[in-house]
Amino acid sequence: MCRRLTTLLAALLLAESAYARPVSYPGGWTLMQRNNGDRSAIHAHYSPTAFDSFGVYIEKNWDEDVTFTGLQYNRLVKRFNGPSSQANIYAKAGIGQADPFGSAGAELAGFVEFAADWETRRWFTEYRLRTADFADNESVHHSARLGVAPYIGDYGDLHTWFMVEVQNHPDGDKPITTTPLIRLFKGVQMIELGYTVEENEWLANWIVRF
Amino acid sequence: MTIFKTLGAVAALTLFAQPAFAQDADAMDHSKMDHSEMETMDHSKMKTMDHSDMNMMEGMDHSKMDHSGHDHAAKTSDDSNEIISEGTHTVVAKVNGLVCDFCAQALRKVFKKEDAVETISVDLDAGEVRVFLKDGQILSDDRLAKLIRKSGYSLVDITHENGA
Numbered sequence A: 001m002c003r004r005l006t007t008l009l010a011a012l013l014l015a016e017s018a019y020a021r022p023v024s025y026p027g028g029w030t031l032m033q034r035n036n037g038d039r040s041a042i043h044a045h046y047s048p049t050a051f052d053s054f055g056v057y058i059e060k061n062w063d064e065d066v067t068f069t070g071l072q073y074n075r076l077v078k079r080f081n082g083p084s085s086q087a088n089i090y091a092k093a094g095i096g097q098a099d100p101f102g103s104a105g106a107e108l109a110g111f112v113e114f115a116a117d118w119e120t121r122r123w124f125t126e127y128r129l130r131t132a133d134f135a136d137n138e139s140v141h142h143s144a145r146l147g148v149a150p151y152i153g154d155y156g157d158l159h160t161w162f163m164v165e166v167q168n169h170p171d172g173d174k175p176i177t178t179t180p181l182i183r184l185f186k187g188v189q190m191i192e193l194g195y196t197v198e199e200n201e202w203l204a205n206w207i208v209r210f
Numbered sequence B: 001m002t003i004f005k006t007l008g009a010v011a012a013l014t015l016f017a018q019p020a021f022a023q024d025a026d027a028m029d030h031s032k033m034d035h036s037e038m039e040t041m042d043h044s045k046m047k048t049m050d051h052s053d054m055n056m057m058e059g060m061d062h063s064k065m066d067h068s069g070h071d072h073a074a075k076t077s078d079d080s081n082e083i084i085s086e087g088t089h090t091v092v093a094k095v096n097g098l099v100c101d102f103c104a105q106a107l108r109k110v111f112k113k114e115d116a117v118e119t120i121s122v123d124l125d126a127g128e129v130r131v132f133l134k135d136g137q138i139l140s141d142d143r144l145a146k147l148i149r150k151s152g153y154s155l156v157d158i159t160h161e162n163g164a
């Protein structure tokens, strides 16, 4: 699975680098990886505008023992631009197939996600709500984040954030989990490393934009 | 852990592929967006402005320009100051919503695709986008507003600095 994924992404990225210059290229690409105690996911998306994007989404869900493979669409529903702040409301939807670990057959599956954030150069807050239906396994998942930047760097500097993420899965064994994390952001790359206390699991997220 | 191997492989590929992407500019169609606030702007002065005598500024030293309140460390351009200093008309846009480097990158990508634009610098502290135009080029206020919107931000006001 991981090898196939790597090959797919390699093809995608190499095709991109080969053709980006000669053909007119209207938007940007983003590659996101998210790994924590619940899931490992990869999302590669393309933005035709600053207000929407679509791409592929693959998730291995360790909670529900299922692999989701599908397409995802993201929409910036509303952005509020303040003199030194920004707030966003996003709607996201994914449709594809869910393949329970060890089973032969895949089933139609999907999820919808709602996210809202507010940030300044010093503070960051975010709330996300996801409902998923993966192979007859319906789940609801809330997560919230609060972050603070210990210093305000200039453009191009390494930016550092200290954050805490609280997750709630009402149906889970541990309904509430807490993950302190550090976000490092420089240029087009963003990395997050954290540790989920209740589950003794690491969090590692990585985002790159082109 | 295989997931970290994947992460490493993808990271390596991305870093390898990056220089080719770095040149790209984003272009988006926002014809549906609301530009009503721009219609109240006065463009009459710009349209009659004569740029033919721009070369009077040749030999002008960029360092002597007034850059107070403008942080050069926050410049998004990789071009040297010398290239943009001669005969440059500069437009300064006060912009809302600038909170991080991604904001600056989005603006840079959008403006880089504009023919009249030599380069831009983004001052996150001041919430200012400084647009350096190519020799003898102009950028209308409504075009500038459109580019700011297209990048995802809100224009507050525009100031022209005619190289004086």
Ligand SMILES: [Cu+2]
Binding pocket: B098, B099, B100, B101, B102, B103, B104
């Ligand atoms: Cu930003």
